Amino acid sequence: MxxxxxxxxxxxxxxxxxxxxxxxxxxxxxxxxxxxxxxxxxxxxxxxxxxxxxxxxxxxxxxxxxxxxxxxxxxxxxxxxxxxxxxxxxxxxxxxxxxxxxxxxxxxxxxxxxxxxxxxxxxxxxxxxxxxxxxxxxxxxxxxxxxxxxxxxxxxxxxxxxxxxxxxxxxxxxxxxxxxxxxxxxSVMYLILAQLILSKLFFASDKCIGCQQCANLCPKQAIVMVGSKRKRPYWTYSCDSCMACMNYCPYEAVEVSPIIGIMFYFIGTIPISTYILSHFVTLPLSWLPINWDGIIQYIYILISVFLAYLLLHTALGWRFFCIIFSKLTHTRYFRRYHAxxxxxxxxxxxxxxxx
Ligand SMILES: Cc1cc2nc3c(=O)[nH]c(=O)nc-3n(C[C@H](O)[C@H](O)[C@H](O)COP(=O)(O)O)c2cc1C
Ligand code: SF4
Ligand code: SF4
The missing domain is CATH 3.40.50.360 (Flavodoxin domain)
Structure with a gap:
């Protein structure tokens, strides 16, 4: 046929x-x-x-x-x-x-x-x-x-x-x-927000040797190897959370940290949009059927999570901090999976x- x-x-x-x-x-x-x-x-x-x-x-x-x-x-x-x-x-x-x-x-x-x-x-x-x-x-x-x-x-x-x-x-x-x-x-919330936040929960633990396999395997090319001496993976917003990097890393060095999640929660829930709308926006925007509050808060969340992750990634370059932080993840103790x-x-x- x-x-x-x-x-x-x-x-x-x-x-x-x-x-x-x-x-x-x-x-x-x-x-x-x-x-x-x-x-x-x-x-x-x-x-x-x-x-x-x-x-x-x-x-x-x-x-x-x-x-x-x-x-x-x-x-x-x-x-x-x-x-x-x-x-x-x-x-x-x-x-x-x-x-x-x-x-x-x-x-x-x-x-x-x-x-x-x-x-x-x-x-x-x-x-x-x-x-x-x-x-x-x-x-x-x-x-x-x-x-x-x-x-x-x-x-x-x-x-x-x-x-x-x-x-x-x-x-x-x-x-x-x-x-x-x-x-x-x-599903809509997942696609427009949760997935972006999930990408920033990944980090490479002290077990990472910088082999770059995760970056090569990623179907979204979402991992960038950064660092001059010891290269480490950095997760960008392009990540689709497919789990390939985490489950195929030969050293089980890709972790997800609940501490990062809690940190993002506190940063993301600061009501920046309310502050901006009440102090800086004088234009009468309310007649437009647009959720300005939601849009401003969304942009703020993406920018603040990006900056917080960048800071954390830099701090994880300090080996002692990386060892302690890695040991505090739940995924360090999880069995990995692939077909x-x-x-x-x-x-x-x-x-x-x-x-
Ligand atoms: C971030 C994420 C979200 C998922 N959401 C769902 C879901 O909503 N419903 C479901 O049945 N499975 C869900 N899964 C499970 C996967 O769809 C399932 O294990 C799939 O077989 C993985 O296929 P793959 O190995 O080809 O990527 C999710 C997995 C991940 C990593
Ligand atoms: S996380 Fe794993 S796969 Fe990626 S560079 Fe480190 S050791 Fe290699
Ligand atoms: S979870 Fe998948 S899409 Fe995200 S960085 Fe890892 S391999 Fe790439």
């Missing part, structure tokens, strides 16, 4: 890479030409064609799709009827033998909607429970739980692939969409390759 399949995957810790690999294997079994492209900052390459199938798989972040994915879809050429399917991976967990599904919110259907608006024929959307990778907030799942969740996901993805490759449609229920719409305000069969080598391929 399809002459060519292009699988686009965005991944932090390999889950979505694994989902892509299962799909590719099913396509290869049918002898269809398959191309794989990793979603990074470079533009995706695609020749829209009614005999081509595009597969999009990526992690769920903040109950929606990550910025990087949304942006890349907006930059895609017009679909001209190209068929597309969407498989967001989400946080599956298992507690005391009980499996809990993740919540992809609008991740699947928002992406499908954008693809539709760009002229793609969306034939399937399905959320895939893979082991949760948010190791900034919880320790990595045990080997047993990881294997259990992955072994449940594999047949689901393979079945989905078979149905789609057979020319049929496959949409999982309306419930995730309803839940996603209900959670949409949280069992996905190595750094898998994620460092040229962004486009054939199978």
């Amino acid at each position: 399809f002459e060519k399949i292009v699988v686009f995957f965005m991944t932090g810790t390999g889950n979505s890479y694994q989902v892509a690999a299962w799909f590719v294997e099913e396509a290869a079994a049918l002898g269809v030409e398959t191309q794989v492209q990793q979603i990074k900052v470079t533009k995706l390459s695609i020749e829209p064609n009614r005999r081509t199938l595009c597969v999009f798989t990526f992690p769920t972040h903040g109950f929606t799709a990550p910025w990087l994915l949304l942006k890349q879809i907006l930059y895609l050429p017009r679909g001209k009827g190209t068929v597309a399917v969407v498989l967001p991976s989400r946080a599956g967990t298992r507690i005391k033998g009980i499996s809990l599904p993740g919540m992809e919110g609008t991740a699947g259907y928002l992406t499908a909607c954008l693809l539709f608006l760009k002229g793609y024929r969306v034939k399937g959307v399905i959320g895939v429970d893979m082991p949760s990778n948010w190791t900034a907030v919880h320790w990595g799942l045990s080997k047993e739980n990881k294997e259990f969740i992955i072994s449940a996901a594999e047949p689901k993805v393979r079945h989905f692939a078979k149905v789609i490759l057979n020319g049929q449609v496959y949409f999982h229920g309306i419930a995730p969409l309803m839940l996603g719409l209900w959670l949409a305000p949280i 069992p069969n996905v190595s750094v080598k898998n994620l460092n391929q040229p962004s486009e390759y054939h199978r």
Whole structure:
């Protein structure tokens, strides 16, 4: 039915890479030409064609799709009827033998909607429970739980692939969409603010040797190595919190500090906007339907968090302070996570390759 399949995957810790690999294997079994492209900052390459199938798989972040994915879809050429399917991976967990599904919110259907608006024929959307990778907030799942969740996901993805490759449609229920719409305000806050703050909670501990692997691996090119003698990673606002740097660092040197979070909370909640509006703004702006208070406070938060992080990063260059600060993080004691069969080598391929 399809002459060519292009699988686009965005991944932090390999889950979505694994989902892509299962799909590719099913396509290869049918002898269809398959191309794989990793979603990074470079533009995706695609020749829209009614005999081509595009597969999009990526992690769920903040109950929606990550910025990087949304942006890349907006930059895609017009679909001209190209068929597309969407498989967001989400946080599956298992507690005391009980499996809990993740919540992809609008991740699947928002992406499908954008693809539709760009002229793609969306034939399937399905959320895939893979082991949760948010190791900034919880320790990595045990080997047993990881294997259990992955072994449940594999047949689901393979079945989905078979149905789609057979020319049929496959949409999982309306419930995730309803839940996603209900959670949409949280997703908006996540995309415009929380994600930026999360990027500034990362720092390199005293275990960091400056090997630069984190910077090379980052799909957003969000890490800058700074320092003349001993180079250390510095996290910029471009970070999408995909967790690749944290979970693939060979020295487990990437940490997230709750102390930084508390510091940002106190800095960010100083009501600067109220002060500015009452003391300096004389223009009658209230007739405009714009939340000036919110906009000023938002700008203030971004600037103050940026400066506070810059100061902290400089202070962390002092080794003694770095050792103490690193020992005070919760993540130092957390197990890391990445998909069992996905190595750094898998994620460092040229962004486009054939199978
Ligand atoms: C910052 C962040 C936010 C996340 N938000 C969600 C979420 O809202 N719902 C969910 O089900 N999973 C969430 N997850 C979990 C990931 O989507 C899930 O583990 C995914 O399989 C990771 O895929 P990857 O390894 O390809 O990056 C989140 C993970 C991170 C790091
Ligand atoms: S944080 Fe890890 S990966 Fe990054 S430079 Fe340091 S040791 Fe290397
Ligand atoms: S800085 Fe780390 S968490 Fe952020 S996008 Fe890059 S690899 Fe992912």
